[in-house]
Amino acid sequence: MENVGKQRGFPTGDLARVAVFAALIAVLGLPGSLNVFGNLVPITLQTLGVMLAGAILGTWRAALAVAVLLVLVAAGLPLLAGGRGGLGVFTGPSAGFLIGWLPGAAVTGWLVERAGRDPGIVRLIVACLAGGVVVVYLFGIPVQALVTGAPIGATALLAAAFLPGDLIKAVLASIVARGTQRAYPDAVPTVHQERLRTGGGR
Numbered sequence: 001m002e003n004v005g006k007q008r009g010f011p012t013g014d015l016a017r018v019a020v021f022a023a024l025i026a027v028l029g030l031p032g033s034l035n036v037f038g039n040l041v042p043i044t045l046q047t048l049g050v051m052l053a054g055a056i057l058g059t060w061r062a063a064l065a066v067a068v069l070l071v072l073v074a075a076g077l078p079l080l081a082g083g084r085g086g087l088g089v090f091t092g093p094s095a096g097f098l099i100g101w102l103p104g105a106a107v108t109g110w111l112v113e114r115a116g117r118d119p120g121i122v123r124l125i126v127a128c129l130a131g132g133v134v135v136v137y138l139f140g141i142p143v144q145a146l147v148t149g150a151p152i153g154a155t156a157l158l159a160a161a162f163l164p165g166d167l168i169k170a171v172l173a174s175i176v177a178r179g180t181q182r183a184y185p186d187a188v189p190t191v192h193q194e195r196l197r198t199g200g201g202r
Contacts, residue, residue: 011196014061021057021065022072025049025101029081039158040093041144044081048169050101051132054108055124055177058189062105070098096143100136107131112177113189119181124174132173133166 028049033042053062069079078085080098089098108131115123137159145155181187186195 017057018061018065018068021049021053021062022068025053025066025069026072026079029079031081033081036161039161040148041097041140041159041162042081042094043162043165045169046081047101047104047132047136047166048173050105050136051108051128051170051173052177054105054131055112055128055173056180056187056189057105057109058113058192059106059109062109063102066102066105070102073098091147093144093147094140095147097136097140099143100139103139104131104133104135107135109189113193115190117188117190117194119178119188121174121178124177125170128170128173129167132170133163137162 025046028045031045033044035042050062050066053065056062057065073079073085073089074087076086080089089095108127111127111130112119112124115127119127141156141159142152144150144159145152148155177187185191
């Protein structure tokens with residue numbers, strides 16, 4: 001069975017990493033959420049976990065970690081900030097942002113993979129901003145406008161309230177990821193992939 005897992009490029013050890021990051025994103029929802037300026041979409045710490053997943057897991061594992069979390073949420077587990085869960089969250093104003101976590105984590109991971117074996121802090125920040133902010137907003141803002149019936153320009157203006165916090169989260173995620181990668185080189189997606197190709201993964 002282990003050989004089959006290696007041939008498919010998804011060792012059993014990666015399942016544990018995916019589960020850990022799905023749990024991390026859920027745990028970051030425990031402090032709760034905050035609605036500002038009348039925005040129906042809350043500010044949470046969970047996008048920090050999405051950025052970290054991308055920066056450390058890489059494209060596919062990060063996307064899978066987010067997918068696992070979203071499936072559990074859809075099944076009714078209250079894993080989103082504020083104890084939210086169930087299919088209803090995917091029809092509300094924040095639905096696009098939640099869906100955007102998946103491609104956001106994947107894009108973050110893809111950009112970090114392009115940075116090679118030793119991604120610098122600047123590249124990590126750029127990756128977190130591109131995936132965890134730009135991509136998530138590209139999904140979130142149009143869906144919020146559609147659900148609420150508000151003009152997309154006004155919705156984008158409301159979303160601008162998220163930017164200062166998201167910038168801080170991108171920097172923080174990059175610092176944590178860089179520190180983790182220095183202490184544990186296998187946390188660099190490219191290094192991990194190379195190790196798997198040479199048969200060193202489990």
